[in-house]
Amino acid sequence: MTSTTLTAAAPVVGQPKDRHHRGVLRWFVLAGAAIVAVLMLAPFILMVINAFKDPAQYSSGGPLTLPTSLYTDGLVKFWNAVDFPVKLWNSIWTSGAVAVLGTALSLLTAYAIGIGRVRGRMWIVMAFLLANMLPQEVLLYPLYTMAQQVGLNNSGWSIVIIFTVIQSAFGTYLLASVLGTFPPALLEAAALDGANSWTILWKVVFPIVRPTLSVLMIFFFIWTWNEFFIPLVMLTTPGSQTVPIALASLQGDRMLDVPTLNAGALVSLVPTLIFFLIFQRTLTRGVTAGAVK
Structure with missing residues (x-):
C-alpha cells in the first residue's frame, strides 16, 4: 500500500513545468x-x-x-472657438464614406487582378505598390486643379474621392496578393454550378475575405480621420473643415494657449478611441483570421 502511494505521488519524468x-x-x-x-x-x-x-x-x-x-475653461473655449460639432460631423462622414467606398473599390479591383487573371497582373500590382509610395505633396497641385475644374473645391466630396482612390491603392495591393492564392477548386466548383463572376464574388470570395475587408475598413477610417495636409488645402471655409484642421487653427504665430490646445486634442481623440473600442474585436478577428486554416 505504501509503495503504491509513493509511486503514484512520484513526479512523472518529462512532465512539463508549471508556467510560473x-x-x-x-x-x-x-x-x-x-x-x-x-x-x-x-x-x-x-x-x-x-x-x-x-x-x-x-x-x-x-x-x-x-x-x-x-x-475646464479650455474645453469650453475649444468647443466654441472651432464649432466642434460641425468639424466632428465633417470628419465622421468623410472618413466613413472613404472607409466604405475604398474597401469596395479595393475588393472589385483586386478580384479582377487576383482571380480574373488579367494580362500583366504583376505589373499592375507593382504600379499600385509604387502609387502608395508617392508623397502627397506631389499630388496636391493636380488634385486641387481638377477639383476646381469640376466644382468640388471646398467640398467634403473632394476629400472622399481623393482618399478613396489613395486608400484603395493600398487595399488593392493587399487584396490582390491574398486573392492570387485563392483555392482554384472553389472557383471551379462554383462555375460548374452555373455561377457567374458576380455570384462567385459575393457568394464565394466575399465571405472568405470579409475579415480582411473589416481590417481595411477600420484602417481606412482612422487614416482618413488623421489626414491633415490635403484637407487643409482643399477645405478653405470653417463649415467644411475637419477636426485636425480645427486643432491647427488654435496655433497662432506668436501665442499658443497650451491648455486649450491639449483640451482640444483630448476632445478630438475621444471619437477615434470610442471607434477603436467598438471595433477592437473585429480588428482582432480580422488580423488573426488567416493564422488558422
Missing part, C-alpha cells in the same frame, strides 16, 4: 513590455494633465506639474 517556473526570461519580457506600455501612454497622460490645468499654472510650473484645480 519556466525561467526568469519571461519576467524580463513582461517588464520590458510594461516599460514600453508606460512610454506609449506618457504623451496621453501629459495631454490629460495639461488639458485641465490653468494657463497661469502651466506658465509657472511647466507641463509636468499636476493641476491644483480642475480647469
Whole structure:
C-alpha cells in the first residue's frame, strides 16, 4: 500500500513545468513590455494633465506639474472657438464614406487582378505598390486643379474621392496578393454550378475575405480621420473643415494657449478611441483570421 502511494505521488519524468517556473526570461519580457506600455501612454497622460490645468499654472510650473484645480475653461473655449460639432460631423462622414467606398473599390479591383487573371497582373500590382509610395505633396497641385475644374473645391466630396482612390491603392495591393492564392477548386466548383463572376464574388470570395475587408475598413477610417495636409488645402471655409484642421487653427504665430490646445486634442481623440473600442474585436478577428486554416 505504501509503495503504491509513493509511486503514484512520484513526479512523472518529462512532465512539463508549471508556467510560473519556466525561467526568469519571461519576467524580463513582461517588464520590458510594461516599460514600453508606460512610454506609449506618457504623451496621453501629459495631454490629460495639461488639458485641465490653468494657463497661469502651466506658465509657472511647466507641463509636468499636476493641476491644483480642475480647469475646464479650455474645453469650453475649444468647443466654441472651432464649432466642434460641425468639424466632428465633417470628419465622421468623410472618413466613413472613404472607409466604405475604398474597401469596395479595393475588393472589385483586386478580384479582377487576383482571380480574373488579367494580362500583366504583376505589373499592375507593382504600379499600385509604387502609387502608395508617392508623397502627397506631389499630388496636391493636380488634385486641387481638377477639383476646381469640376466644382468640388471646398467640398467634403473632394476629400472622399481623393482618399478613396489613395486608400484603395493600398487595399488593392493587399487584396490582390491574398486573392492570387485563392483555392482554384472553389472557383471551379462554383462555375460548374452555373455561377457567374458576380455570384462567385459575393457568394464565394466575399465571405472568405470579409475579415480582411473589416481590417481595411477600420484602417481606412482612422487614416482618413488623421489626414491633415490635403484637407487643409482643399477645405478653405470653417463649415467644411475637419477636426485636425480645427486643432491647427488654435496655433497662432506668436501665442499658443497650451491648455486649450491639449483640451482640444483630448476632445478630438475621444471619437477615434470610442471607434477603436467598438471595433477592437473585429480588428482582432480580422488580423488573426488567416493564422488558422
